[in-house]
Amino acid sequence: MQDSLAFIIAVAQIAAALALFNGVITTLGQSKIVVSAIEAIARQPEASGTVTSTMFIGLAMGETSGIYGLLIAIILLFANPLIPIYLNYIA
Numbered sequence: 580m581q582d583s584l585a586f587i588i589a590v591a592q593i594a595a596a597l598a599l600f601n602g603v604i605t606t607l608g609q610s611k612i613v614v615s616a617i618e619a620i621a622r623q624p625e626a627s628g629t630v631t632s633t634m635f636i637g638l639a640m641g642e643t644s645g646i647y648g649l650l651i652a653i654i655l656l657f658a659n660p661l662i663p664i665y666l667n668y669i670a
Contacts, residue, residue, distance in 0.1 A: 583669075587661050595655040601648030605641055612637045 581659045614636035654660070 584662070584665065587665055588659070591655045591659050591661065595652040596653040598648040602645045605645035605648070608644075609638055609641050612641065626660065 612634055616630050619630045623630075
């Protein structure tokens with residue numbers, strides 16, 4: 580029983596680490612968005628308003644991915660839904 584519960588917790592911690600790795604990928608993606616926007620503004624300064632508003636929309640959408648990863652990691656670490664299911668199964 581203890582070994583199975585320890586396995587569930589260990590797998591949840593690995594999954595949480597992978598979910599938090601999403602934050603690293605999100606940061607890289609957001610930097611790519613900003614670099615592309617700066618290059619576009621440098622080529623066509625008159626389109627800076629359109630490029631900037633589109634950049635902010637892209638950054639907001641990219642940030643939600645990082646927030647979802649953090650939320651999933653917190654749920655897996657502190658409110659793991661698999662542990663009550665396992666405890667009900669062995670009882």
